[in-house]
Amino acid sequence: MTASTADISALLLAWYDRHARDLPWRARPGDPAPDPYHVWLSEVMLQQTTVAAVKPYFAKFLANWPTVEVLAAAPDEQVMAAWAGLGYYSRARNLVKAARAVADLGGFPTGEAELRKLPGLGDYTAAAVAAIAFGRRAVVVDANVERVVARLFAIGEPLPGARKTIRARADELTPDSRAGDFAQAMMDLGSGICTSRVPKCLLCPLSGACAARAEGEPERYPVKPAKKAKPERVGNAWWIVKDGSVWLVRRPATGMLGGMRALPDDGWTAQRDGVGEPPLAGDWRLCGAVSHVFTHARLTLRVHALVDGESAPPMAGEWWPLDALDTAGLPTLYAKAARLALATG
Ligand code: SF4
Numbered sequence: 001m002t003a004s005t006a007d008i009s010a011l012l013l014a015w016y017d018r019h020a021r022d023l024p025w026r027a028r029p030g031d032p033a034p035d036p037y038h039v040w041l042s043e044v045m046l047q048q049t050t051v052a053a054v055k056p057y058f059a060k061f062l063a064n065w066p067t068v069e070v071l072a073a074a075p076d077e078q079v080m081a082a083w084a085g086l087g088y089y090s091r092a093r094n095l096v097k098a099a100r101a102v103a104d105l106g107g108f109p110t111g112e113a114e115l116r117k118l119p120g121l122g123d124y125t126a127a128a129v130a131a132i133a134f135g136r137r138a139v140v141v142d143a144n145v146e147r148v149v150a151r152l153f154a155i156g157e158p159l160p161g162a163r164k165t166i167r168a169r170a171d172e173l174t175p176d177s178r179a180g181d182f183a184q185a186m187m188d189l190g191s192g193i194c195t196s197r198v199p200k201c202l203l204c205p206l207s208g209a210c211a212a213r214a215e216g217e218p219e220r221y222p223v224k225p226a227k228k229a230k231p232e233r234v235g236n237a238w239w240i241v242k243d244g245s246v247w248l249v250r251r252p253a254t255g256m257l258g259g260m261r262a263l264p265d266d267g268w269t270a271q272r273d274g275v276g277e278p279p280l281a282g283d284w285r286l287c288g289a290v291s292h293v294f295t296h297a298r299l300t301l302r303v304h305a306l307v308d309g310e311s312a313p314p315m316a317g318e319w320w321p322l323d324a325l326d327t328a329g330l331p332t333l334y335a336k337a338a339r340l341a342l343a344t345g
Helices: 006-018 037-047 049-062 069-074 076-082 089-105 112-116 122-132 141-151 163-173 179-193 210-217 322-327 332-344
Strands: 232-242 243-249 285-293 298-307 320-322
Touching: 006 163, 037 049, 037 069, 037 089, 037 122, 049 076, 069 089, 076 089, 089 332, 112 122, 122 179, 141 163, 141 179, 141 210, 232 332, 243 322, 285 332, 298 332, 320 322, 322 332
Parallel strands: 232 298
Antiparallel strands: 232 243, 243 320, 285 298
């Protein structure tokens, strides 16, 4: 990559001048900065929600409470009711608290650190308001920006550890002037061009400077954390058949497959292997094994058969006719085990 960080910022701002999204809380590039109340309100609403979903709520809030002082004087219940449907209601509660704090201060603070002290304003929102409403140089990193930066620099470290590097790179890219436009340009690029699944690199103003594009596989950035391997468990199931019926049990109400009908087994759980001891003496035959993936473990269940043995099963259960086994409601794991036993019988 040959472009300097200054080149990248300049390319992005030039693109933003031509392609900025028209949003009700925004000022057009070159226009005076937008009202901090609008910027803050939209940023709080946009957390976890799409632009399309936010627009009507933003309009309704401005119609009901045109300034932060009017919002500060509103009863909590009214604000909560107007927020209904946007989700994450703690945001609405903090919204009113922050509006009251701003009204007490006589207006929004203009610096990132002071904004950060308002209820509900995290690093991202404080930086966004400081940059967009007050033109302060602030490093604004949301999930969109994270993705763009990780790709531009092909940052191979997986998330969440990579966040420090991503932030440092975003800091290098952020220009001293037009920090608000730069932040919004990054957001627009991330949401419309450098999308997570199929980035539109051919339309991207930064394609010539993008390391991930040069590698040919931009979707692999940001690198996701490795999935934790599931524990591998081993258990045994007992296929006890007499006079054309099989002995079925009811699993304990709690735990995996709780309350389901099943073959007797050796007490395997997601936390430990089964004990492996057959429940009664006899001429057991190993039919094979079935495997099954649960949310918290992978299980290999060995299936052992005892046909027309001498002793009665020692555990509570019932004889179930083999020719009506499909009516027993066995969960998939035990249905697989039963099929295996039948197929190898
Ligand atoms: S070139 Fe492609 S991967 Fe790189 S920033 Fe642009 S859209 Fe994203």
